[in-house]
């Protein structure tokens with residue numbers, strides 16, 4: 175029967191890669207049209223724009239090996255270790271870890287990991303029950319690799335998984351990509367916007383991608399995302415107004431695109447890396463640790479090792 179992984183974001187794909195390496199048969203199902211989940215890159219005006227995760231950081235030595243392979247293949251690039259902090263009419267610098275970006279968009283990294291896996295896209299799973307079964311089909315183990323509220327919709331309310339998934343708030347966010355005829359701002363490369371009612375981050379997509387395209391991606395606060403949940407385009411004017419107060423971008427952009435993330439990140443972190451229930455239903459993702467790309471990779475990878483140890487090849 176093998177393992178069924180629901181969710182082809184970083185956690186689900188990393189889990190499937192590790193299971194395959196251990197000789198455990200695995201299928202991946204995702205309702206989206208492409209792998210990547212929140213590592214989402216959308217093609218706008220002829221180039222990919224990262225409208226999900228802004229960048230990623232690397233601490234885990236094993237993840238560093240994966241990133242090293244992406245770098246050698248030209249898929250990932252160290253972007254910056256210094257971000258700006260934007261305030262009203264002020265710009266400071268904030269040193270930190272190296273932030274990595276992908277010339278082809280962050281989704282391209284998940285696509286690379288997923289090559290060779292058995293992945294079925296545009297397949298929405300409705301129910302995961304005792305057995306375990308996925309929409310009635312039996313499996314040895316079912317992995318739900320997605321935000322808690324999405325996984326909670328799939329499992330029985332009385333299940334052990336449901337108990338793990340209940341009680342943690344997830345914050346929404348609206349990402350607005352905007353393009354200009356030409357670049358009027360000094361490279362940022364990205365800027366935190368602290369204690370601001372409208373914006374939380376501004377990222378220079380041309381700078382991180384390495385092609386210098388005049389494209390910025392703005393991240394809203396959770397409050398703005400809640401206010402415009404039903405119609406995310408309504409967030410574009412206030413977010414652009416706030417951008418103009420913080421940064422001299424000159425004329426209005428020539429195009430904009432808004433994307434709503436209803437479950438962008440968990441409000442709190444967990445101290446465990448995954449859940450593997452006695453009932454064969456397992457949970458992984460960036461909700462298991464701090465909400466980061468690296469956490470998702472680690473959660474999926476460690477879960478796969480625990481599954482392989484339980485059921486073997």
Ligand SMILES: Cc1cc2nc3c(=O)[nH]c(=O)nc-3n(C[C@H](O)[C@H](O)[C@H](O)COP(=O)(O)OP(=O)(O)OC[C@H]3O[C@@H](n4cnc5c(N)ncnc54)[C@H](O)[C@@H]3O)c2cc1C
Nearest residue numbers: 181183184185205211212227228229299459460466467470
């Ligand atoms: C706007 C934004 C900015 C971010 N910025 C950063 C950052 O700068 N640095 C960083 O490290 N991290 C960042 N993150 C977090 C990072 O994107 C996540 O930690 C990581 O991508 C999570 O991967 P995942 O596999 O756990 O979940 P996801 O990527 O959410 O994958 C879940 C998958 O499950 C699928 N799915 C859900 N329900 C079903 C169903 N019923 N049937 C089938 N498939 C289903 C979805 O389609 C999706 O593909 C950001 C996230 C967002 C949204």
